[in-house]
Amino acid sequence: MKTERKINPKKDEEQKVAEQMFKKARLWAF
Incomplete structure (x- = not known):
């Protein structure tokens, strides 16, 4: 989990x- 966040912090x-x-x-729609 930490590695994934470090790889793509902006994506999260x-x-x-x-x-x-x-x-x-x-x-707003409803």
Whole structure:
């Protein structure tokens, strides 16, 4: 887990942001 995060730390952050945006979009959609 640590090695994966070290290899792609930005990817993890982007995924979290994408999830937040998706959740916000869902809230706005419904």
